[in-house]
Structure formats: structure tokens, C-alpha cells
Amino acid sequence: MSTLHVLSHSPFGDDRLNSCLRLIGANDALLLTGDAVYALQPATAPFNALSARAPTLYVLAEDAQARALDIPADARAIDYPAFVELSLHYDKVNSWL
Amino acid sequence: MKFAIAVFSAAHAPSSRRALLFAQAALAGGHEIVRLFFYQDGVYNASGSVVTPQDEQDLPKQWRNFVTERQLDGVVCIAAALRRGVLNAEEATRYQREAAAVDAPWELSGLGQLHDAVQDADRLICFGGA
């Protein structure tokens, strides 16, 4: 079984990213949307935590673009049609509301 | 494939817009949406009283048009809606409130509708928070 975890909160001053990284499984993936893309800000604690755990990583392209954040080479930028397909590729979607 | 989409945040939250764009992409991809369920602050998306600033996206209107045009089942959790002052005419009368904010195509109903949608769909996708 596999889960697509979806985050949408800024990782600064919020524990969702850290909690998610603690229990994300080997077959799971992480999709950063909204302010959660701030985890891509280099040389920050959230960026380091993300790099250390290194989950399969997707980023909602519009959110990275809006914030002028670079998408790491090992992450995939996606649009909404790809988001839909991703939600079907994994067995379930766990949005951290 | 069949999707149940639940929205937990208000119209002004970016996640509400993401939910709508996801829903549109799902239909464009040939998939089915068995139900849109609005819970917690998501009930505000169904409020006809929301006045969006002219230079911003009018999400309540976009949601309403989407549900109407695509003939989708748009359900608003009645308990969450009452608590937040999002009442239809029937509830406004029942509780003797001045204004009714909810009209067709939105339907006020219970959490059973969420469970029903989860049972029917292949995927449940939730949008909310930020």
C-alpha cells in the first residue's frame, strides 16, 4: 500500500512537515502545495529535514513559481492533471489539513 | 475513476481554489466526482453572502457555477454550517435567523453523506488548512 501525503502549510513554526517526515513510508510520496513549498528554501532547517529524509517528492509547480523557489533536481514539478493522476497512482491521499 | 472531494477551508483560502482546480482537472481527465462535501470552514464556499473584492477570484461563484454546469452533488455539512451562520431558508426559519445564505445548488445535509461518498469513491481527496 502507498500513500501520497499532501502538505499545504509553511514548515516554519508548524510541525506538520516534521510529523509527516517521521511517519512517511518507503512506498509513499510527498506533495508540497501552497506555503508548504517554502520547505524548498535552501539552507533552512525544513529543507535539511526534507533532504535528510529524502521522500519521493512532488511540488505543485504554480506554488513554487509564485514564490520564486527552485525545484530540486530529484523532485518533480506537477500541474493539476498530473496531481489527479498522482492521486490515482498512490492507493490513497493523506492531506495534512 | 470516482473521486470524493472534501473541502475544509473557506473560499478565501488558497486550498479552496486548489480544490476547484483539482475537481476541474478530474472531470477533464474523464473521471467522475461522486460528491463535493464541504466541512468545517469549507461551508463558507457555499455562502451566497460572501462578497469578494473585485480584484480577487470569486470562489463561491466559481464553485456554484461549476457544480451547476457539471450537475454535481454539492453537499454542505449542516452542523458545521449552522455553527458558522451558513443557513438555508429552512434552517433560518427554524432558528429564527434573519438571513439565509445558502441556496441551490447547495444542499445542507449530515456527515452520513461524507461517509457515503467515501464508500462510493475510489479516492477521497481533502483540501483545507492553508
Added chain:
Amino acid sequence: MPKSLLIVSRQAPWSGPSAREALDIVLAGGAFDLPIGLLFLDDGVFQLASKQDAKALQQKDLSANLQALPMFGVDELFVCGDSAAERGLAPSSLALEEVQALNAAEITALIDRYDQVITL
């Protein structure tokens, strides 16, 4: 075979209606005889702290609802051991006896076991 649903409750008891609205989803599912699980994670573990006094805040005491869960057929109750420990809550001190403490790996497996999940 009905699909199973895991509710992950992450908010403290009186940080707004979230704790109650998470519980309402669980109770509704139980009332319809659906396989529902409830995991207390992060600040959600504070819902299980003992000797709370909701009346001091003129708030609803949810512990009665929590105690009633098995009567609604919801007996799959879990708490994140790490979240509890970080917040100074010993598993033995939790207000709900039937709750099972899990570590991170067990929670990963728990989420895998359920067909759908809502984390609020």
C-alpha cells in the same frame, strides 16, 4: 466489504472546533456501522490528558464522547507514543483506557491498513 476510514486528530481539545468536528466524523461513521479508526497525533494527544476541566472554559467536555466510542462500535483507537512523550504525557496516564500507543513505524503501517484517511 465496506471501506475503512482512519481519522487522524491533530489538534488540542480547545483550539477551536477541530477536535470535536473530527470526533463527529468518527461517531457518524460508527453510527453507520462503518470500520472507523481514530489516531491521536501531535497536539491531538492532549485530548487524552487526564483531569481536564472543560467547564473552566465554558467548553464542552469531549471525554464523555471519547468514552462512548466503543459503544458506537469504534474500538480502533490509537495514540502516537512519540507525540505523547514529547508533550509529557505518560501512556499510562491517558484518560482513555482502550487507546493503543504506537511508534512511528507502527503508525506508517496503520495508515497503510486503512482504505482512506482524513487528517485534521
